[in-house]
Each structure stands twice: as structure tokens, then as C-alpha cells.
Amino acid sequence: MLKSKLAAAWMTLTLLLLFAIIPSQVQASARFFDVDQHWAKKEIMYLSDRNIIGGYPDGTIKPNKAITRAQASAMLIKALNIPLTEDTSVQFKDVSKNSPSYKILATVNEKGILRGDNGFMRPGKITSRAQMAAILRRAFDLPLDKQATFVDVTPAHWAYQDINGIAKQRIAGGSDGKYMPANPVTRAQFSAFLVRALDDKMKLSSYHSYVSVKGKAVEHGGSLYTIPPDCYTCGKLIKQDLKTGASEVLLSNQNFSSDAIYIVRFHEGFPLIVYNEEIFIPFWSAVHEMTDVPFSYGLIRTKTSVEDAPIDSSLMQGMGGRTFRNLFIWNDRIYYTNEKNQDEPYLNWNFNQDIPQDSPLILYSTAMDGSNQRKESAFNTRIIFDDVSAMPSVPYVNQSNKSVLYDHSTMYYFNKAGVFKYSLLDKKSSKISNVLAKDMEATTTQLIVTDQKGKKHTLKK
Template sequence: MKKIFISFLTLFLFFSVTSTVDAETEYPPYNDPIPFKDMQKGNGASWDIMFLYKKGIIGGYPDGTFRPNEPITRAQASSMLLKALDIPLAKNPTVTFKDVSKQSTHYQTLATINEKGILRGENGYMRPAEQTTRAQMAAILRRAFDLPLEQKPMFRDVSPAHWAFGDINSAALNRIAGGYQDGTFKPGNPVTRAQFSSFLARAIDDKMKLPTPFSYVSQKGIVVEEDGFQYTIKGEKLVKINKKTKEETVLLTEQDFPTQDGLFDVHLETGFPIILQNNMIYVPYWAAVSQVADYPYAYGVFQTNKNEVVNNTKYMDMGIDADHAMSMRNFNVYGHDYYYTIEKNVRYFDYNPIFDESVNIDQTLILYHYSPDKMEPVKVIEFDARVIFERLDGSTRFSTNITQNNKSVKFDPSTMFYFNKKGVFAYSLLDGKTKKLSSIQAKDMKLTAATVEIVDVNGKKHSLKK
């Protein structure tokens, strides 16, 4: 099959229009005036609040205000949920709380929602006046509306180790809650009364929901999995494998790429890592290979759709010159943005031993952040990393079998981890802070949800907390 090579900017513009952030959506306006004197039509979550108000789910304060920007309390959220789900108050509840007397106006509401398992206290405390966080909101709504836990990661600051990981992903995939423009969810932030109204309105009525959800988290590896399929490169083919039936579909072959006179490049090879995000697959490839010494001396990235019916393979322009393309590696995708490293002092790889792991030296790398809308890479940080390359698994075509990645640099959705002769470090991609994790002299590194797994120069394994 032949795929069409077009401008990467086209894809970016498409995603820019269809991306989802936690912005307000305009719904068909109500003719009735807003009943709260501190709100106006079309401002913030006014349509969502009117939707709930007309259903008798919410009301305001005695002074005629709604106070949309106030954090919502657990008692207030409980009351709204019971009304939304049309759950009658328990007539003679017997549960006792250490912090809510049976004479409290909130007791019957909290006893009922506790009985239904939607919102429970801890160690006998219900904490009725405590503010509700965004993570708690996601968990409460998922339980209230009996939604499945979802393991597909959606946000850069919510890892599988987070207690509400499945709840937050479920809220996003069910179009109840979105994230922020930087790809975060901010699970610890309090939820305002207006925000909770929007989340609840979306949970109640499909017409109120957000657009198609967009994941800000990519998966990277030799084999990646999503929605019952595996994606990997076998020889000179990019394939999609049905995990249940084992049926293989060829998405792309080396012959689908245009040839360039005098240039030997390798787009697909067993062991090349791939990156999957939403419907797109990104492949860092060898943009130029020495035909004499059989090693790569320039790199690039192309992208293609994970669905074979869509023909839109594209080369990606990272905004760097030809010299820097020789050292561009460690490419990663975050939402609509990309990160990669280049060598500060570009070396010309004109002999094979430079790729040998015994050449154990530090090299200064520069981390760049590239946003296609700005069309120009932005320098993020300089750092030293060991010059150790990841090896290709399963490839026998070339004498120099290395990928575009360094073993000494790894990314998770929010952090870049790296090691050098001084130890192991973590650089936050969200707040720009660096911290030293250990003084271990490492030669290999892998990441799990909660740890950094290190192999030191003597072969001993270490597990560091992220």
C-alpha cells in the first residue's frame, strides 16, 4: 500500500481544532434568566448550572448567590449526587460518624450516600466540610454512575501508581472531565461548585458531554498495546496484531517510502522502538546510513495512522539543521508537543567503536521542546548523560545495531530521568526542577510506574523511588 506524504502542519491544525481541555462548552441557551445574582448567561458553567437548577438538583444560598468559584464540600457534593440519581434519603439510618451528629442537617444525606457506597468516610470520619479534590470527584462520579475503571493513561501527572488512576481515566474517556492545556489533570486541586456542576451535568446527559477525549500520554517500546491490538516492527514492515485472533495487518512497508538519490535510509527495522498516542504511531528511524561502515549518522521521525484505512504518513520537521539531525535522539510525544535531545557539540560518527558500550563517557546533551504551532524548537535544559546506546533486538541486517535512544535517558509522562558519572537524576518536565536520586554509577535504566530500575557498572540491580 502507498501512503501519502503531506505536511505535518496539517495534522497539528486538525488536532488543535479537535483537542479537549477543561474548557466550557456552549450548550443551547435557556430563555429563562439566571436565578443567581453572581452569575450571567454564557459565563463559565452557567448552562450546566441552569441545566441542574431546572432539574431541581442544585440551588443557591439564601442571599441569592451561587458562589460558583467556591470549592465544593463533601456534604454539598453528596446532596447533589443523591438528587441527580433520584436516590431517596434513608429513613432510619443507623450508621454513626465521629464528626457528624445525628442531629446535623447533613446526617441523613451523608448516611445515605455512605450506605450506597458512593462516598464513604475513613476511620469513622465523614469530613462533611472538607473540600473535594479533582481526583476525589472522578472517583465519586465513577462509582455513582457505575462506570468501569479505565487503565488507558490520559494525563501527564496521573501515573498508574496514583490511587485514582482508573477513576480519572474513566472520567476522561466518558467525556465527563478534561484536563488542562499542558496535558495535566491536577488531581489534588479542589473542585469548585461550578466545575462540579459541569462534571455532574455531563455524567447525567450525553448531550452535555465534552468532545472526543484526547490522551496526553504516549506509549513507547518495541511492542506497544492498545484496545486489544499490538503494534510492532517486523523486518521491514510495521504491523498491527489482533491479540485475540493473532491476525496480522501490515500498516506500512519500507517500499512505501520514496527513495532519495544517493541516500540510504532505514525507516523500518526489527527492534526500532515505536511511540503510540491516540490514533498516531511515531517511529524514530535512521535518516542516513553509511554504506561503507554500515552505521547510522543521521536520524529522523515519521508518523502514520494506526488504522490501515487512513493513508497519511508524514515526515516530521523538528526545526533543526542537518548537523543537529546527526545527533537527534530520545524522541518523545506529549499531547501535541514533542521532546528530543541533541548533542551540544555535534560529533561526526565516522567509525563504529563510538557505538560500543565500552566507550563509557559523558556527553552534554540539550533537551528541546518542540510545539508545531510555534514551528521552532525551544531549548529546555543542558545535562550530561552517558554515551550508551540501546541495542536493536532481533535485527541481523546491520553490523551496528543501535536505536535512536540512549540507555542513559528515559522519559515518563512528566519527568526525564538520566544518569552520568555523578549519579542518577530526575528532571521535571512540568516544573523545570532537577533532583538527584542516587550517586550510583549506572550502565542501564528502566522505568516502572513508581520506580527507576538501575543496573550499576558492576551489574548489581537497584530500585529507586521516583
């Protein structure tokens, strides 16, 4: 009795899979009554008209139902016209050779599009958005991409380059800067992604990254952006083609009309923040006449295009001041810090940063035009600055603290109590080490902290 019940249940499951992954001609031309008002109707019907996706016996397509590995495999086989393998030597522990999905799964396994784990193909397992990105990228042989795109997909994620790759190809987007890699993929979502991979006319209108790239030299879109060693009045921003080696001046002091004698707009070591096709440069808007020490800061906004940069550059109004520091751009907002106390000791030229001192900072964010300022967090950091100085004989007072480091969606900072991290995603801070630091740097998976005696400590992010 038990065996007969199990056999009946298995037959029912097999038939359901068969209807879901192998559409009939009748289904393919039918009008699915549950997609009339659906956002992905156009994409679903595109695939249905080509017999790539089929419906269920009740006349529905179930667009919001999560897609399984077997269903996704069947759609890819049909979309790419991949002949089913005749090799029946492949064995799966959870897929019988008599199963209607056996040859489909054996084929995608053979092609390296979707592989099993320890002999299990898990045909009925739901596909996540991260898995979908990897499957589509492999199926269409799309390039991997290292440029961060979404705020919730860090370089440590196993599918980081796959997700960036399909996003760069305008196949997949997100919501509010998030990709949600662990979420299941619905049949509608997979249909939309698949259609965009198949047909350039169906792709998203544009690519957009939600995480900026910050550094003293920044690679972006096949170019390297730097500020070379130069004099104050003849400083410039250089764009170099990484393939040809050719360099061009993107922007220089000559593009600004005001007197630059006591303003330093371009200086070796200034941070560059590249966000999509724009570059932001925190600069010295006022420099002490006698000591060459900066005492006020501003923000230049320009384009990455040599044609657009000179005519589309501006000094952002309201973005600057005596303690305007630690700039980063994340999820279409500009983040920066200001001192809680404006009369800090390091604003005096006799300040010695080798003597550990802390200062309260406030993290703010604004819209991309500088409006809608929000206070995000308040925290203490050590008063210590990047090695950017007007003169070797004066303190390193500038627009970036060594004690503050942005890394994707996390801000790390240190003070006399240890090393901390603040999540830009959930707005929470936590302590990660008791090390008394004087510098730090981030890798893909680690935070490397240098303590006050010069010893390096490797911390897990």
C-alpha cells in the same frame, strides 16, 4: 451561656447546609443573578431545572465556591434518583442522626460512592478534583483507565485510574495539559462534571491525552503496535487487535516512493511513540553502505487507523540529523535530544560502548509540526545505546540512548556522576543516586538501575 451560643452556631450551620444541599422548588426555578455571565451557566441551570442543585437564601448559587462532601453527596443522590436509606444503625462520629444530611451521607456510604474514614464523614470538608473524579466514577460505575491523560497525574497518584476514566468518558478536562488533582472543586465545576456524566449531549467534544506512550511494542486503544523481525526493504508496522488477535499491516516501505536500500524505516527494536491517534517512528534515514551502521536519523508520522495511515503518513521535515535521538511527546510538544558536539567518538565505527564515556546532550522541544523549537535543558549522559543493531558485529549506534529514559513527566538520565532526574513540569534537575549505571527501567513507583557490574538497584522515584 457557652452551651446556648454553641447550640445557636450549630443551628446556623445546619440551616446553611440545608439550603445548600436541598434546593426548594422556588430556588430551583429561580434565576440566580450570579451566573448570567458564568462559563457554567448552562450546566448549572440544567441541574437547577431538575431540582438537583439549589441556591442560597440571598438568590445566589455561588458557582465559584468550593463544594463540600455533603453538598456533592446530595447532588448525586438527586441526580441518580437513589432512595435514601432507612437504616439508621450507621453511626458517624461527626454527623448527628438528627442532621438533615445524615440520611444522604449514610446512603452514599452504603452505596460505596463516598465513604468515611475511621467513622468520620467530614460533611463540611472541601472536595478535591481527585476526590471528585473517584466519586463520580464510582457513582456512575464508569471503568477505570490506565492510559495516562494529564501531565500532572502520574501512575503513582491514588486516583490515577479514576481521573483517566472520567477524562476518557469526556466528563472532565484540564488546562494546559494539567488536571490539578489537589485543587478544590467549585460548585460550577462539579455541576459541569455531573451534567456531562448524566447527559451524553453535554459531554466534552473529544478526549485528548497529553502524555505519549513509548516502547518497542505499544498497547493503545485495544490494539498492539509492533515492528516485527523482517528484512530492511520489506519492513512494516503491524496493528493487532488484542481482543480478536487479528493483525493488519498499518504501514510498510511500499507506502514510500523513495529507494529504501540505504534507508531503514522499519526495524525490530525501533521505538514507537503513540500520541492520541498518531504514531511517530524515529528511523534510520541514512545507513553506511559497507557496515550497515546508521549515521543519520529521521521521523515518520502516521495514523493509528488502517484506513488513514497509508494516505496520511509523512517524513517530518526538519526533524532529524546525525544525532537526532531520544524522542518523546509531551503536552502537545515533541521532545528530542541532539549532541552538543557533533564529532563524537562513537560516530567512528571503532567506538566501544563498554568503556564508559559521557557526552553533552541538549534537550529540545518543538510544536507538533516541528516549528517553534525551544532549548529545554543541557546535560551529560553516558554514551550507550539501545540493543538495536544492523549487524551483531558492529556497535549499537542508533536513535535511542540507554542513558535517557522518559517516564510520564520526568526524564531520567545517568552519567559518570550518578543518576539524575529532570522534571518536564518545573524544568529542574536533581540527583537521585551515586550509582554508576549502564541501564535503567521504570515501574509505577520505582526506578530500577543496573550498575556497571550488573547489580540492580531499586530507587524511589
